[in-house]
Amino acid sequence: MFNLPEHLSERCRMANSIQELDGQGPIVVWLKSSLRTHENPAIDAGRIIANKFNRPLLIYQGIDERYPHASARHHNVLLDAALDMHQGCKHLGIDYVLHVARDGHRPPVMKMFGSIASLIITDLFPLPPWKNWVRKIADDAQCPVVEIDCHCVVPLPVFGKSMDRPFRYRDATKKLRKRRVGAPWPSLQFESPRSWDGTLPFEAINVESLRNSSERLKLLQSCNIDMSVHPVWNQRGGERAALARWDEFSIKRLSGYARRRNNAADSEGVSRLSMAIHYGMISVMKIVREAFEVGTKAAEKFLDELLIFREHAWHHVYSKEEPYGAHNLPTWALESWQDTEDDVRTTLLSQEEFEHGDSPSVLWNLCQTSLFRHGELHNNLRMTWGKATPYWTPSLEASIEMGQHLNDKFALDGRDPSSIAGIQWCHGLFDRAFLPPLPVMGVVRKRELETHQSRLDMEAYEQHVTRLPYRQQRPFIIVGAGFAGARTAQILTNYGFDVLVLDKGTIPGGRSSTKRREAGAYNHGTDALDDEVFADARVNTMLEGTDVRCETRITSVEPKEDFVLLEDEHGFTWEAEAVILTCPIPQLFSLFTEHAPPEWEQHPYASNWTLICTGSEPIPNEVLNYSNDSIEVMRRGINDANSNVLIIQMANAWSKKHLERTRDEIIDLILQEVQPIASAWFKDAHFHAHRWRFSRPVNRPTSFDKNRITFAGDAWAEPIGTIEAALKSAEVAALELVWKLHYAQQTKPITMQTTLF
Structure with a gap:
């Protein structure tokens, strides 16, 4: 293929039927999952073909918002990788450009x-939606599109089959591996x-600006991603950090x-390279070659994990059109799950309970805390963690879906063939039946949480997974x-921080509170969400586990050097970390x-007078159905x-006209408006x-940047004046608060291999 050397050509497959280079356009190397410059088959193929056909070469990395579970966590790692890609390509004399999909740039x-x-080369990543994107591009392209495997020692196009057991894969690929x-x-x-002198079809990111934490945060905030999944603060992505970790290990x-390797309480007993391998920040070929040269029993076991269990999963997924879902399980397993589908599950957990580690098992909750906070879960525990979900979900399909959801949303190595197989x-999958059959699990292999817990140093493991990236001296x-405050409190509390919520009202909820009176309850302000009866139900759920103090009206906020001083109307003060x-x-x-921005004083808001009418009987329909221009709802x-x-x-309009009237006057005026109901x-x-x-705010306010102070509410996100905006702004604010504090610390720099570039 294009006369590439064998070590590259065997990794290639054509994504469309166009065979010849045409025109003088650039050779574009589109990198999705192989974010390195060393031992990168896609880049090497691009360099060879560009040299042979005298075409310009362009390395393109695009960070999309549409990948599954796109979040600040995953995006931040990709931006780390971009910095090293930029430097590595510069060292090689290759043009590199970065596009980040964001507001106004899609x-x-x-x-x-x-x-x-004239040619598109892309790294072969066999999962949807990435493989579907490649197919679509290949169908529309006017040039050849080539996929090249950058992830496996035994190239996917060379073998690319699914075997029912790992040992059978080992036997079937023995000669291919040995070579x-x-x-x-x-x-x-x-x-x-040579460089391409054409116009890029997008505005490229200034990659060097990503070194500035404030600029990087602004970029993330402009992306339509999940901001509630925070970066793993002590994990740096990119090629240099990956190579440094491998060297050290x-x-x-x-x-x-x-x-x-099997002791989950020993965090340094394993390589912790799974994130780097997933994103292709380090060459698996390099790792395998250097571990093979060591030649010890420990190195053999390490190679077994990489070459057999990991690559078996990749070849399996490569062979499947739809790798997700229960249909991939062997017949015996499907029959077993069918036999136990009516078995009693004593506890069914909601998605939120799963995500936040609120299960009946202490060990499982710690495992989920590790995923949620740190983006990783020790492989030995991952198996026990994954085998617990069938007990807390109603069906096989729900169990697989939940396990995949939790893994892909939070794990830094999620959305990977290995995690799908896991x-x-x-x-x-890849297992055999174990007799006798047991409730729920049937003849599928069982791993008891209690048994695993009994052989684990739980105190050491808990201390490890509940560690914080930032040492608090005072509460946040x-x-x-209201919704914004409750959501920020929920996020920060779930990450383990000490949080205190202060509110001037008699009960939480703000404009979404519920007044429960003996004469009748009512949602004060907004109505309840979805099928809930009370407007404050969601707020109260989000505030569970957080210290909330009502009837506290803050009158002054004063930033100090290393804390913020708050004072209430009675002169009582609080010191806050942020x-x-x-x-x-x-x-x-x-x-x-x-002084804050002066325009804040008169920032425009819609105003509403509301009349609460408490009757002795349920409200008749003719009353509820009445409307006129003066009544909003x-x-x-x-x-x-x-x-x-x-x-x-x-x-x-009506409310603004009568805004300064007394309550008694308003009651009379509103009753006149509804008098026609009779x-x-x-x-x-x-x-x-x-x-x-x-x-409701009319528009967004002018920004106001203060260290240790951030803002949230329905004025700070789109669509302005909605609960959706309040929740979005809360997720942004919670991330911004920890982001500022983290980057303000004097952190120890990561040791990096400096000879690479």
Whole structure:
């Protein structure tokens, strides 16, 4: 293929039927999962072909928002990798460009390249949606599109079959491995290819700006990704860190691998290279070659994991059109699960309970904490962790889906053929039946949480997984217990931080609180979400486990050198490590002893007068169905057909006109508006008027950057003035708070291999 040397040509497969290079467009090497410059078959193939056909060469890395579970955690690792790719390509004299999909920057880059490139080379990654993206690009491209395996010692196109057991894969690939394991990777001695002088179909990122933590955070905030999944603060991605870790492990700890690898409490007993291998930040060929040269029993065991168990999974997934799902399990396992589908599951967990480690097992919860906070889970425990989900889910399909969801959302090595095979192994893949059958698991191999816990140093393991990336001296304080405040509190509490929420109201909820009166309950402000009866149900759930103090009106917020001082209306003060403020913008203006942006004082808000009508009977339909131009909404007090409380929320224009009227005057005016209903229901009702001066913001405020202070609320995200905006802003604010504190620390730099570039 294009006269490539055998060590590269055997790794290639054509993604379309175009065979010849046409035109003088660039050779584009599109990297998705092989983010390194050393021993990279895709880059090497691009260099060889560019040299042979005298074409410009362009290395392109695109960070998309559409990959499964796109988050700040995964994006941050990809940005780490981009820095090293930029430096590595510069050293090789190759042009490298980075595109990050974000607000205002979402062009179909590869489709555009497909119309101007003379050849597209991309790393072969056999999972959806990536393989589907390649197919689509290949179908539309006007040039050849080649996929090349950059991940396996035994190339996927050479074998590419699924075997039912690992030992059968070992036997079937023995000769293929023997020929390649110790082979050196050929180095290329070429002059730098010429640069492409055309116009890029996107605005390239200034990669050097990613070294600035503030600029990187702004970039992440402009992406449509999950900001609640925080970066793993002590894990740096990229080629240099990966090579440094491998050097350190191979020299100091590989010798003890066989003895230490199964002890989950021994965090340094394994290489912890799975993230780097997943993202292709280090060459597996290099690792295997150098471990093979060591030649010890420990090295053999390490190679067994890489060459047999890992590559078996890759070849299996490569052979499957749809690698996810229970249909990939062997017949005996499917029959066993069918036999036990009616077995009693005494506890069924929600997705949120799974994610936050709220199961009946202490060990499982610690495993999930490790995934949630640190993005990793010791492989020996991962099997036990994965075999627990069938007991807490209603079906085989739900168990596999939940296991994959948890792994892919939080694990730094998630969304990988190895993790797919691992989750499915927990349900019978690549295994055999174990008799006698047991409840729920049937004849699928069982791994008892209690048994594993009994042989693990639980104190050491708990200390390891509950460690924090930032050592708090004081609590994080959140002002406001509405949706924004509750969500920020939930996120920070789940990451193990000490959080205190202060709110001026008598109960949490803010504009989504529920007043529970003897005469009748009602949702004050917004209505309940989804099928919930009470508006504050979601808020109260998010605040579980967090210290909340109501009837506390903060009147002053003053940043100090290493803390923030808050004072309430009674002169009581708090010292906070950092603060998140969720108040309406004009109220924020009044809190700072140093002036905030002056326009905050008059920041525009819609206002609403609301009349709460408490009757003696449920509200009749003719009342609920009434409307006129002055009324924004008429609804039941709670989501219950028997509710006897009516909420009449007046339109903004009407409310602004009467904003400074007294409550008694407002009651009379609103009753005049509903007089045409002529319903007897109002005769025995009691009335109370409430003014929402800051009901909904009209637009976003001017930004205000203060160390140790961040902001959240429905004014700080889109769509402005909605619960969705409040929740989005909370996720951004929680990340920003920890981000600022982390990068303000004097952290010890990571030792890196400096001879690479």
